[in-house]
Amino acid sequence: MTDAESSARREAILDAALEVFAEVGYARATIKAIARRAGIKSPALLYWYFPGKADLMRGVIARIMPPVAPEADLSALTAQPIALTLRLVAAALLTAYQRPPLVNAFKVILAELLYKQDENIDVLMAGPGAVLGVLRRCFEAAVERGELRPHNIEVSMRMFIGSLIIYILGTVVVPVLGDGLPTTDEYITALISQLLDGLHAEKE
Amino acid sequence: MTDAESSARREAILDAALEVFAEVGYARATIKAIARRAGIKSPALLYWYFPGKADLMRGVIARIMPPVAPEADLSALTAQPIALTLRLVAAALLTAYQRPPLVNAFKVILAELLYKQDENIDVLMAGPGAVLGVLRRCFEAAVERGELRPHNIEVSMRMFIGSLIIYILGTVVVPVLGDGLPTTDEYITALISQLLDGLHAEKE
Numbered sequence: 001m002t003d004a005e006s007s008a009r010r011e012a013i014l015d016a017a018l019e020v021f022a023e024v025g026y027a028r029a030t031i032k033a034i035a036r037r038a039g040i041k042s043p044a045l046l047y048w049y050f051p052g053k054a055d056l057m058r059g060v061i062a063r064i065m066p067p068v069a070p071e072a073d074l075s076a077l078t079a080q081p082i083a084l085t086l087r088l089v090a091a092a093l094l095t096a097y098q099r100p101p102l103v104n105a106f107k108v109i110l111a112e113l114l115y116k117q118d119e120n121i122d123v124l125m126a127g128p129g130a131v132l133g134v135l136r137r138c139f140e141a142a143v144e145r146g147e148l149r150p151h152n153i154e155v156s157m158r159m160f161i162g163s164l165i166i167y168i169l170g171t172v173v174v175p176v177l178g179d180g181l182p183t184t185d186e187y188i189t190a191l192i193s194q195l196l197d198g199l200h201a202e203k204e
Numbered sequence: 205m206t207d208a209e210s211s212a213r214r215e216a217i218l219d220a221a222l223e224v225f226a227e228v229g230y231a232r233a234t235i236k237a238i239a240r241r242a243g244i245k246s247p248a249l250l251y252w253y254f255p256g257k258a259d260l261m262r263g264v265i266a267r268i269m270p271p272v273a274p275e276a277d278l279s280a281l282t283a284q285p286i287a288l289t290l291r292l293v294a295a296a297l298l299t300a301y302q303r304p305p306l307v308n309a310f311k312v313i314l315a316e317l318l319y320k321q322d323e324n325i326d327v328l329m330a331g332p333g334a335v336l337g338v339l340r341r342c343f344e345a346a347v348e349r350g351e352l353r354p355h356n357i358e359v360s361m362r363m364f365i366g367s368l369i370i371y372i373l374g375t376v377v378v379p380v381l382g383d384g385l386p387t388t389d390e391y392i393t394a395l396i397s398q399l400l401d402g403l404h405a406e407k408e
Contacts, residue, residue, distance in 0.1 A: 110318060111318050114311040114315050115315075117380060121380065124380055125380075129380070136384070151398060152390070154385055155386065158367060159366070161366075162368070163362055163363040165369065166362045166366035167362065173318060174317055174328065176333070177332055182356065182358060191363060194360055195363065195402065197402030198398050
């Protein structure tokens with residue numbers, strides 16, 4: 001198998017994994033079902049690409065959110081202006097959640113998380129947990145180099161993520177709450193400036 | 205029946221309604237089950253206090269979030285400094301969601317909303333929809349009287365609500381995501397100052 005074929009199969013497996021996660025949730029998805037969906041005869045072959053279900057979830061999340069991929073270059077991300085990082089993360093998240101399989105995955109996994117966190121701990125730690133970790137380090141770096149004033153980072157990073165979750169809820173998940181919402185681009189621009197305007201170092 | 209007795213019975217019915225909503229969700233809750241839980245022999249008597257299920261939900265929500273109650277004095281709320289209003293709303297929401305029946309109601313109803321919005325439209329409009337409406341008017345009033353600079357209000361009010369939802373998710377619903385979160389009081393104080401510091405009129 002050539003590198004290109006191997007890479008195409010890897011992508012096909014991740015597509016299949018996202019579809020199966022979207023249909024039955026993470027906890028109930030089986031490697032067998034994902035292999036079948038990807039057109040792979042033997043689950044053993046799938047294991048060659050992804051040793052376990054958690055690796056599949058990490059692969060899916062890394063495609064949606066490149067900044068939190070295990071192989072991502074965090075030092076480059078923390079070194080650039082925080083406004084750029086926030087725009088990158090916001091655009092990746094909000095664009096991803098316009099796609100139907102991901103909206104369904106969001107619904108199924110959120111509903112599961114409300115009751116069965118233990119079974120979904122991989123998703124939590126590879127997804128929301130990893131995003132929080134990356135944001136924390138980016139805000140810390142911005143304060144360290146004097147770009148932002150010292151402030152409560154646990155709050156500002158959650159203001160940012162919470163604003164994105166509310167946007168996803170109000171657009172693709174519960175549209176009746178999206179009344180008055182601006183476009184994705186306008187929302188991201190306003191969110192970043194309204195969040196950072198209060199945190200810039202020169203305010204001190 | 206004295207006024208005090210009548211008022212006590214009204215409260216008992218609302219307690220019962222919250223418990224039943226928390227157990228089976230809004231859509232599956234019946235007036236009969238709520239009457240039974242409240243120790244009322246006939247559902248007909250319950251109708252005397254609350255003509256329908258939507259009125260029960262509005263009553264429950266009005267107890268949790270007095271600012272959005274149908275009988276609330278909105279003009280007083282919009283006239284006071286926006287920081288005060290935000291503190292009031294945040295404290296009401298975050299305190300309410302420390303109580304177990306409400307945490308369960310939040311889970312059940314959120315899970316339902318993900319799939320069956322039509323059946324839960326009363327909850328949406330009496331709860332989150334009403335809060336968004338009140339916040340919109342308070343931000344508009346703050347801009348009109350020059351307390352805040354002109355800005356995208358749809359974004360700022362959702363930054364505020366999104367930050368509270370994330371706090372609830374990270375404390376009582378999915379604690380594994382609450383790592384590093386400050387106390388409720390610290391969170392509210394930091395959230396309001398970080399949000400409003402970027403929006404004050406003198407910044408223009």
